Amino acid sequence: MGVGEITQQIKLKLDPRTKFVLLFGVGSSCLMLPPFWLEIATFILLSLLLIASGRFRSVVKFAVILSAMISLDIIVVPNISGGGVSLFLSVARMARLILPIFMAAMLLLKTTSVSEFIISFERMRLPVKVIIPFSVMFRFIPTISEEWKSIRDAMRFRGIGISVKSVLTKPMMTLEYTMVPLLMSTATIADELAAASLSRGLDADTKRSCIGDIRLHGSDYLLMLFSVGSVIYGGLT
Template identity: 30%
Template sequence: MFDVRLQFGLLLICGCLAIFVNETGSLVLAAIAILLLACQNQYRLGINWFLMYCGLLLARYLITNYLSDTFLNVFLLMLLIALKTLPTIIIASGLAKVPSGKLIASLQKLKVPESILLTFTVALRFFPILRAESKIIGENAKIRGISFKQSKNWLHPLQMFEYSMVPLLMRTIRLADDLSASATTRGIDAPCKKTSHYEIAFQPKDAVGLVAGLGMLSTLWIV
């Protein structure tokens, strides 16, 4: 994988550029972000993001050219926002695979304030764990016969929402507390100088990331 500091820099660059680039530039940013995942051997994750991005593009094309409705116009706006923000999310998903200790050690070298460091680290760990918890809740609901995968439950959407969302919200509160306690236990807020067994240094392969960063900057000139 690339140096975490480089990945973090690419995340910031992509997040800033996504605000200013046009649709073509946003497409280029998404392509670069997916290629970065492939360069880090995260092929499955890259393929999933590629399929999702293509699906959003297809939905936007169909609504723009073949459908016309007030409600669909609102949906189209949501699609455009998703297409704008997705490149940044793709890069962030790659950072979510970095071990917590390595991530913290790398950001400490960048002199990131402790409060921001704790928030960022917990956030990157929170969403993957939340997705796993959501999957477990869905499997338990399916066993009890209260899953949307069973057609008989389609007539009771509010009841299904209650059975799926209430447990997930309760788990979310507990997960946030657990992650914060775990970080505190590992000394994230200790006032002393911290050490790490991870070797934080740039490698020759990080040159690919630098080229990707230059490619992102070039999207500002795409018209």
């Protein structure tokens, strides 16, 4: 049995509202400089949620990054002194704090459809003026990611690689060949997504129906409790 089959068997369906609370809870807790045990517990929890959502390879990459950061913290810090310690600790610590936030954002964006976002917003009693921009934004982010991959592939086909070396040696050419097409595509995509949202009746006054099962379960309440508890603990410590 492969990893994909295992993740399909343990797949966990979370309410989008729970993912929002988890993102804000993890973000607030990480910015409060949590203790190491809470940082590891948060990472393990998010890893399990991503694995249950079919993101096993992403979890492996995150685990390698976190292990490298912790190893550098243990090996490098005792061997340096002076201002270098403060600089290294600031950079390494900040990167470790951002990692759980990035994982929670991936869980929210990669495992939730636009329709689920809209239904969740409506059940939160948010006004239409808030629902439409948010629905466009959440569809906009993955679309821009796909557009960036297309631009990068097109540049490689023309023999122009996008790398750190190209940015340092030919910054203006790299900027022209990548950012200009991306910005032009961004403006077009934003207009198309806004028109598509309106054509689907998002601005209608009638109540929308949903064939999906969008409701809170026991696991949702437990995750919300963890998010709120980590923020409260971070505020008290």
